[in-house]
Amino acid sequence: MKMMTPQSEAELAEIIAGASGPLCIQGGGTRGRTVEGDVLSTCSLTGVELYEPGALTLVVKAGTPVAEVEALLAAENQRLAFEPMDHRGLLGTEGEPTIGGVIAANVSGPRRIQTGAARDHLLGVRFVDGSGQAVKNGGRVMKNVTGYDLVKLLCGAHGALGVLTEVSLKVLPRAEAMATVAVADVGLNQAVAAMSASLGSPYDVTGAAYDPDSKTAFVRVEGFADSVSYRSKKLAAELAGFGETSISAEGEPLWQGIRDVSAFHGREGDVWRISVKPSDAVELAPRLEAEALQFDWGGGLIWARVAEGNDLRARVNVPGHATLVRASAGTRSRLGVFQPQPGLLAAISEGLRRQFDPKGIFNPGLMG
Amino acid sequence: MQMPSPNPAILARKQALAARLLKALPPDAVIQDEMETRAYECDALTAYKCPPLLAVLPRTTQEVSDILRICHEEGVPVVPRGAGTSLAGGALPTADCVILGVARMNEVLETDYENRIIRVQTGRTNLSVSGAVEEEEFFYAPDPSSQLACAIAGNIAMNSGGAHCLKYGVTTNNLMGVTMVMMDGTVVEIGGAHLDAGELDLLGVICGSEGQLGVVTEATLRILRKPEGARPVLIGYDSNEVAGACVSDIIKAGVLPVAIEFMDRPCIEACEAFAKAGYPMCEALLIVEVEGSEEEILHQLGLIIDIARSHNPVELREAGDAEEAGRIWLGRKSAFGAMGQINDYMCLDGTIPVSSLPFVLRRIGEMSQEFGLDVANVFHAGDGNMHPLILFDANKPGDLETCEAFGAEILKLCVEAGGCLTGEHGVGIEKRDLMLHQYTAEDLEAQLKIKDVFDPKWLLNPAKVFPLSVTEGRRSMALAAE
Numbered sequence: 036m037k038m039m040t041p042q043s044e045a046e047l048a049e050i051i052a053g054a055s056g057p058l059c060i061q062g063g064g065t066r067g068r069t070v071e072g073d074v075l076s077t078c079s080l081t082g083v084e085l086y087e088p089g090a091l092t093l094v095v096k097a098g099t100p101v102a103e104v105e106a107l108l109a110a111e112n113q114r115l116a117f118e119p120m121d122h123r124g125l126l127g128t129e130g131e132p133t134i135g136g137v138i139a140a141n142v143s144g145p146r147r148i149q150t151g152a153a154r155d156h157l158l159g160v161r162f163v164d165g166s167g168q169a170v171k172n173g174g175r176v177m178k179n180v181t182g183y184d185l186v187k188l189l190c191g192a193h194g195a196l197g198v199l200t201e202v203s204l205k206v207l208p209r210a211e212a213m214a215t216v217a218v219a220d221v222g223l224n225q226a227v228a229a230m231s232a233s234l235g236s237p238y239d240v241t242g243a244a245y246d247p248d249s250k251t252a253f254v255r256v257e258g259f260a261d262s263v264s265y266r267s268k269k270l271a272a273e274l275a276g277f278g279e280t281s282i283s284a285e286g287e288p289l290w291q292g293i294r295d296v297s298a299f300h301g302r303e304g305d306v307w308r309i310s311v312k313p314s315d316a317v318e319l320a321p322r323l324e325a326e327a328l329q330f331d332w333g334g335g336l337i338w339a340r341v342a343e344g345n346d347l348r349a350r351v352n353v354p355g356h357a358t359l360v361r362a363s364a365g366t367r368s369r370l371g372v373f374q375p376q377p378g379l380l381a382a383i384s385e386g387l388r389r390q391f392d393p394k395g396i397f398n399p400g401l402m403g
Numbered sequence: 404m405q406m407p408s409p410n411p412a413i414l415a416r417k418q419a420l421a422a423r424l425l426k427a428l429p430p431d432a433v434i435q436d437e438m439e440t441r442a443y444e445c446d447a448l449t450a451y452k453c454p455p456l457l458a459v460l461p462r463t464t465q466e467v468s469d470i471l472r473i474c475h476e477e478g479v480p481v482v483p484r485g486a487g488t489s490l491a492g493g494a495l496p497t498a499d500c501v502i503l504g505v506a507r508m509n510e511v512l513e514t515d516y517e518n519r520i521i522r523v524q525t526g527r528t529n530l531s532v533s534g535a536v537e538e539e540e541f542f543y544a545p546d547p548s549s550q551l552a553c554a555i556a557g558n559i560a561m562n563s564g565g566a567h568c569l570k571y572g573v574t575t576n577n578l579m580g581v582t583m584v585m586m587d588g589t590v591v592e593i594g595g596a597h598l599d600a601g602e603l604d605l606l607g608v609i610c611g612s613e614g615q616l617g618v619v620t621e622a623t624l625r626i627l628r629k630p631e632g633a634r635p636v637l638i639g640y641d642s643n644e645v646a647g648a649c650v651s652d653i654i655k656a657g658v659l660p661v662a663i664e665f666m667d668r669p670c671i672e673a674c675e676a677f678a679k680a681g682y683p684m685c686e687a688l689l690i691v692e693v694e695g696s697e698e699e700i701l702h703q704l705g706l707i708i709d710i711a712r713s714h715n716p717v718e719l720r721e722a723g724d725a726e727e728a729g730r731i732w733l734g735r736k737s738a739f740g741a742m743g744q745i746n747d748y749m750c751l752d753g754t755i756p757v758s759s760l761p762f763v764l765r766r767i768g769e770m771s772q773e774f775g776l777d778v779a780n781v782f783h784a785g786d787g788n789m790h791p792l793i794l795f796d797a798n799k800p801g802d803l804e805t806c807e808a809f810g811a812e813i814l815k816l817c818v819e820a821g822g823c824l825t826g827e828h829g830v831g832i833e834k835r836d837l838m839l840h841q842y843t844a845e846d847l848e849a850q851l852k853i854k855d856v857f858d859p860k861w862l863l864n865p866a867k868v869f870p871l872s873v874t875e876g877r878r879s880m881a882l883a884a885e
């Protein structure tokens with residue numbers, strides 16, 4: 036097993052053109068080892084190509100550490116609004132997460148329900164396909180419908196269609212203030228109803244999560260200080276019918292914990308991530324027979340920690356999908372990381388993978 | 404505009420094809436009379452016209468599936484059509500095609516406020532989607548200026564935007580799922596009421612694919628609760644540069660207005676003559692709108708006005724009430740109508756990085772002199788999406804051609820400035836031949852590979868999006884295979 040760290044897109048393209056065996060595509064390697072094979076790492080493709088705060092745009096090489104991107108943005112009072120999760124704590128991995136890894140996995144946090152996912156902030160990509168051809172799609176401007184949108188397709192493709200070398204992102208102003216409204220002592224049913232009420236309010240909620248252990252629902256608002264104070268009070272009043280409400284201004288660690296599922300850190304078991312219609316979470320949760328659960332996205336994102344080796348998908352009887360985020364290599368290969376698609380869609384996806392990776396060398400077996 | 408010559412074998416089979424379609428569909432769903440098919444000869448890019456072989460107007464996904472299966476078996480091209488408001492010629496027929504119009508498919512299938520979604524048939528108009536949830540104070544965010552007429556089908560195909568997308572995003576950011584019929588008649592369900600794809604993001608590539616990958620019959624859309632209130636402020640400057648700097652400063656200050664619209668002097672003059680909104684005569688006008696409760700609006704407007712003042716505006720007008728707010732928007736909203744009054748016009752749709760705004764506007768002014776045609780600019784400044792309107796006289800020989808040549812130069816300029824050929828209207832036939840200015844042949848090849856998977860016979864919405872030279876090989880191979 037080799038480790039290859041090309042220094043340029045051209046070198047990366049050359050390696051791919053010459054490769055015949057499986058390649059494990061990696062950024063910082065913090066999101067777990069994907070497949071067996073030579074490691075092809077983008078960690079040397081680093082650097083900021085362009086950052087225009089007044090245009091809310093950032094163009095950066097795929098191997099650039101997320102921490103570097105975040106620090107750069109913070110200096111201008113901006114941020115990646117989709118709030119990407121840091122997987123290290125949950126997976127017990129080390130290394131530096133890269134922006135390319137975030138995009139390849141479409142990693143989004145609690146704010147996804149309001150501002151969109153990573154894919155919604157991605158304006159353009161450069162990538163190298165499985166034949167070694169470098170391709171550009173999209174650009175650096177906020178609105179662009181020129182030709183097919185491969186930008187979205189590459190985001191979340193986990194390297195199966197191409198190795199990202201450069202990404203353009205829409206960035207947003209960092210909020211001046213934040214407040215969290217907690218609703219205490221509510222069951223899941225009530226919590227989902229409370230989160231739904233808050234997300235259906237005009238108060239621009241940027242996070243809605245539920246912790247079943249403490250039986251507390253959390254609702255976040257962000258923005259200018261006066262506005263946050265106004266909206267959090269309104270919400271607290273409107274949610275009072277569900278349970279006792281309180282407002283706190285110190286929510287940073289709380290939301291980071293929800294984002295990174297810190298309640299599961301260092302605890303044994305497989306970890307699944309399930310995306311469903313929020314109201315479906317209520318009936319689904321007990322069916323999962325989980326050791327621990329955490330709910331985000333108003334109930335639409337369920338994190339489940341279950342005993343090792345169980346096929347949780349067999350218990351999900353509602354539309355959506357379940358991804359196996361943490362498990363032993365054996366369980367991963369037996370159950371598959373991604374939820375298999377229905378036949379016709381699987382054929383389309385397989386057709387796309389074959390088009391972009393004709394040699395079948397990119398993270399083979401990970402998807403499909 | 405070059406179009407592939409119609410397939411004579413298909414033209415000769417018109418009767419037989421109509422008969423086959425009539426067997427599968429109700430009689431009023433198949434239109435073959437030449438007087439009636441003429442209604443589908445063009446979309447809003449009226450400079451190009453071509454009556455289709457037939458038009459079909461299904462009411463259900465099953466009927467769409469039957470139509471496509473038959474056309475697939477017969478090797479007949481299909482051009483999907485929503486309301487026909489495309490400004491890019493996206494729904495332009497070929498003489499040997501069947502127009503598949505979804506206008507009769509306009510039902511609301513499900514509204515779910517708890518999960519904040521609505522499911523509709525795609526022939527439903529954009530505005531009537533918001534209309535369906537208005538009672539509960541919800542709305543569907545993407546708001547193209549054509550929203551009274553355009554259908555969700557066309558919005559999805561073009562990934563349409565609107566004045567408020569700075570805050571709410573464009574169609575792709577508000578689309579959660581589709582029911583789509585593939586060219587061979589098979590029906591696929593993609594996405595739904597849950598968020599994001601578990602595998603490849605097929606929804607992401609279908610949105611904006613201009614009717615070339617499948618016919619979308621139903622859609623799950625995200626709906627949002629209306630803000631408590633909204634209010635615009637009007638700011639006038641005596642130079643485009645200064646107005647551009649003001650926009651950039653507002654964004655940098657961390658205020659995120661829902662809309663920042665920009666008009667230049669020729670546009671202001673035309674709007675004023677037409678709508679008499681009482682706009683000041685100056686070089687550049689900004690309309691900035693914010694949302695929230697009364698206090699929130701006042702606070703945001705306060706910040707914006709401070710920034711605006713620091714750039715020495717020649718006019719600064721706040722809306723005291725709804726009536727005044729309406730007047731501020733009046734001129735902007737009638738901009739296209741105003742242009743239509745004075746002249747024939749072509750509406751362009753390039754995007755540029757906001758920072759190159761002054762440069763691009765200056766260059767357009769110079770080019771206007773060179774080509775001898777006037778141009779007015781109105782655009783979504785927050786996201787750099789420009790709509791230069793070139794004025795010409797359709798009755799004057801050669802004027803349309805000059806206008807098109809001028810338009811092409813403006814779009815190339817947008818690309819050179821770091822932007823793109825189209826921000827929200829789509830490529831269609833209009834910008835098809837400019838694609839190689841933005842993308843290399845290899846970049847386009849990657850896009851064609853997508854089409855190969857979804858529509859291997861290359862029958863859906865032919866001759867759009869890509870230069871004919873680039874698709875030549877694939878089209879003739881598909882034809883030979885028939």
Ligand SMILES: Cc1cc2nc3c(=O)[nH]c(=O)nc-3n(C[C@H](O)[C@H](O)[C@H](O)COP(=O)(O)OP(=O)(O)OC[C@H]3O[C@@H](n4cnc5c(N)ncnc54)[C@H](O)[C@@H]3O)c2cc1C
Pocket residue numbers: 446447482483484485486487488489490492493494505525546547548549552553554555556557558559560561562563564565566613614615617618619620739827828829864
């Ligand atoms: C006055 C005016 C103002 C406008 N303002 C805006 C604006 O602010 N923002 C903006 O983005 N656009 C704007 N447009 C452009 C236009 O309205 C949009 O592109 C709109 O989305 C087209 O919708 P439609 O239903 O009319 O589609 P059509 O014109 O019928 O078709 C557009 C494309 O969609 C495809 N299509 C149609 N139905 C389907 C289907 N069921 N499945 C797959 N493909 C399909 C067609 O083949 C075609 O390629 C404006 C147009 C006009 C005339």
